[in-house]
Amino acid sequence: MGTRAAVMDNLSMRISARADYAVRAALELAAAGEDTSLKAEAIAEAQGIPHKFLEGILGDLRRGGLVVSQRGGKGGYRLARPADSIPIADVIRVADGPLVSVRGVRPPDLSYIGPAESLLPLWIAVRANVRKILGEVTLAHVAAAKLPEDVLSLADDPEAWTNP
Amino acid sequence: MGTRAAVMDNLSMRISARADYAVRAALELAAAGEDTSLKAEAIAEAQGIPHKFLEGILGDLRRGGLVVSQRGGKGGYRLARPADSIPIADVIRVADGPLVSVRGVRPPDLSYIGPAESLLPLWIAVRANVRKILGEVTLAHVAAAKLPEDVLSLADDPEAWTNP
DNA sequence: ACACTTCCCTAGTAAATCGATAGGAAATCT
DNA sequence: AGATTTCCTATCGATTTACTAGGGAAGTGT
Numbered sequence A, B: 001m002g003t004r005a006a007v008m009d010n011l012s013m014r015i016s017a018r019a020d021y022a023v024r025a026a027l028e029l030a031a032a033g034e035d036t037s038l039k040a041e042a043i044a045e046a047q048g049i050p051h052k053f054l055e056g057i058l059g060d061l062r063r064g065g066l067v068v069s070q071r072g073g074k075g076g077y078r079l080a081r082p083a084d085s086i087p088i089a090d091v092i093r094v095a096d097g098p099l100v101s102v103r104g105v106r107p108p109d110l111s112y113i114g115p116a117e118s119l120l121p122l123w124i125a126v127r128a129n130v131r132k133i134l135g136e137v138t139l140a141h142v143a144a145a146k147l148p149e150d151v152l153s154l155a156d157d158p159e160a161w162t163n164p
Numbered sequence C: 001a002c003a004c005t006t007c008c009c010t011a012g013t014a015a016a017t018c019g020a021t022a023g024g025a026a027a028t029c030t
Numbered sequence D: 001a002g003a004t005t006t007c008c009t010a011t012c013g014a015t016t017t018a019c020t021a022g023g024g025a026a027g028t029g030t
Helices: A017-032 A040-047 A051-063 A088-096 A119-136 A139-143 A149-156 B017-032 B040-047 B051-063 B088-096 B119-136 B139-143 B149-156
Strands: A013-015 A067-070 A076-079 B067-070 B076-079 B100-102
Touching (some): A013 B119, A017 A076, A040 A076, A088 A119, A149 B119, B017 B088, B040 B076, B051 B067, B051 B088
Antiparallel strands (some): A067 A076, B067 B076
């Protein structure tokens, strides 16, 4: 399409359904407590996530070492570590692949020429900033609705909530 | 072939080829000066961008009011405003749509329930942060290879350049 | 032992998106 | 008129996304 009018996303920051679901599922587990285990179906119900889809995501979280699972009648999933030791960044990375890459190429391997040369440090700066936030905020923070001060102050600016 | 660049993979930060090309094309125009116009073919050559693809992107920039065009023998594209008044964010937004989205939805339109309630302010905070950087840095900054101090200091941290 | 529950694994699929290309119409210059 | 360059529409193949289906493996309670 030459003109893109109706289609949305994907400029700079995009959080996929997969990542979003993963974080929300992890938050349910965080809220349940480290030693209570929840069934996939219960999480799916609570958060309105297609449960078969969620099963796959929970499998990723397990393989990533963030949750542990148990089969059978009293089975389910629970967090593998305390919720305050799991940053949101970890959940997203495990569910959705590496946090950042550049067209398959890592930022340090890019080569820009001419007036575009300084683009690389710019992307790096943006990335560093995103990492700082998502690496600082943990499941415990979000589940308890107590975000760190510096993050809150960013979200408090009414301008942050406006559209484009 | 030249340089192809930047898409940040998957999770958090992704810059599409479209956005990357758009910024690089705008940078060529910025370097050329506000009253010099460049042909699409010349820009494509200089930055190693498929020229037919670039034509579509330049069309978006024109419709977004960032560049003006002229057809015919002495035609081409030039910036519609001074390079120091065009933030990188504008270029990306015009070429690629809204800067941040979750599951294709803009953050203010999301609704989270239960322990996921505080997810919304978190996404907003991240978005505000990205906006702050990309809204502050202009085409002039990048074209002149003189990024603002606060951005540079972010990119200076060696940790920012590490892989995952 | 047996039934039941719940996780686990593999495949598949419809739709969207991405990057790119082609052909020609419209405008502008010499 | 003739050359040039933007502008418009349409299409393409490949990949990704978001999901669905079905069944096997492992654990639990009776």
